[in-house]
Amino acid sequence: MPPEFHDDVHRGWARALLRASGVTVRADGLENIEAGDAAILVSNHQSNFDIFSLFQALPVSIRFVAKSELAQIPVLAQAMRAAGHVFIDRTDRRGSAGAMRLAGERLRAERLCLGLFPEGTRSRDGQLGRFKKGSFILAIETQLPIVPIAVDGGWRLSGGGRIRPGEVRIRVGKPIPTAGKTAEDRDAVLKEVRTAVEGLLASLRDESGDPTPI
Numbered sequence: 233m234p235p236e237f238h239d240d241v242h243r244g245w246a247r248a249l250l251r252a253s254g255v256t257v258r259a260d261g262l263e264n265i266e267a268g269d270a271a272i273l274v275s276n277h278q279s280n281f282d283i284f285s286l287f288q289a290l291p292v293s294i295r296f297v298a299k300s301e302l303a304q305i306p307v308l309a310q311a312m313r314a315a316g317h318v319f320i321d322r323t324d325r326r327g328s329a330g331a332m333r334l335a336g337e338r339l340r341a342e343r344l345c346l347g348l349f350p351e352g353t354r355s356r357d358g359q360l361g362r363f364k365k366g367s368f369i370l371a372i373e374t375q376l377p378i379v380p381i382a383v384d385g386g387w388r389l390s391g392g393g394r395i396r397p398g399e400v401r402i403r404v405g406k407p408i409p410t411a412g413k414t415a416e417d418r419d420a421v422l423k424e425v426r427t428a429v430e431g432l433l434a435s436l437r438d439e440s441g442d443p444t445p446i
Contacts, residue, residue: 239293246287254397255281255389259289261404261432265379267291270339271407272371272378274425276360276433277349279386285400286347286383295339296347297370318346336374346374350422358387360433363426368418377407380425382432403432 250257265271269292275282286294295317318335339346350367351360371378385400405428413421 236293242287242294246284249284250281250288253281253389253395255285256399257285257289257402258399259402259404261402262289262291264404264406265290265292265345267293268343269345270343270376271345272374272376272410273345273347273381274367274371274378274429275347275349275381275383276355276429277351277353278355278358278383279390280354281386281389281400282349282354282383283347285386285402286381289402290345290404293342293344294347295344332370332373336376339374339376345379346376350425355387358384360426360430363422365418365422368422368425369415372410372413372415372418372421375411375413377409377411378421378425379407380405380428380432382429382436384433384436401436403436405429405432 265273271292273286273290273294275286283296297318318331335346338344348367348371350363352364352367353361355361382403382405383400384402385398389396389398389400408421408424408428410421
């Protein structure tokens with residue numbers, strides 16, 4: 233099936249879930265990413281609403297890196313592979329690098345974007361966590377530009393076993409090139425991307441008056 237079919241499924245699923253949960257999404261900086269651009273999207277991670285919010289708000293074909301455990305779920309794994317999502321076994325560095333190189337080829341061919349959450353887990357209090365180096369080794373393997381993204385608000389919307397209506401805000405930054413970079417450049421790339429995400433998140437909170445520390 234063409235990428236557009238999977239995009240429609242992703243967006244329809246996201247809209248329905250967000251609407252049912254009473255969650256609205258606002259996004260800006262969309263001029264920094266255009267439909268038809270292949271890129272790596274690197275975002276902070278606050279809640280399960282982040283993925284749905286990105287699917288709904290961004291005008292690109294997004295796929296995500298998934299844990300290898302999900303590859304063991306028959307119907308789900310087949311559907312995710314068909315759509316272009318990438319399964320990574322983080323304990324197998326060589327295999328993961330190879331998977332990302334192949335993913336980069338598919339991203340270019342089908343003009344897809346791959347989403348990464350380098351914190352590795354959700355922030356329960358909205359603070360920006362440490363970025364893991366492995367995510368940037370994988371991103372560099374694709375040789376695609378990295379687009380920094382800040383997502384804010386989701387950490388307030390769930391907890392204690394219940395969902396609270398509210399708003400998720402997204403801000404997209406300018407792409408950071410990785411062409412010609414190698415694994416030896418991972419620390420510098422990590423620092424540049426994390427600084428960009430931190431700045432985007434701070435700017436969102438400056439506008440909203442949110443005192444939550446980054």
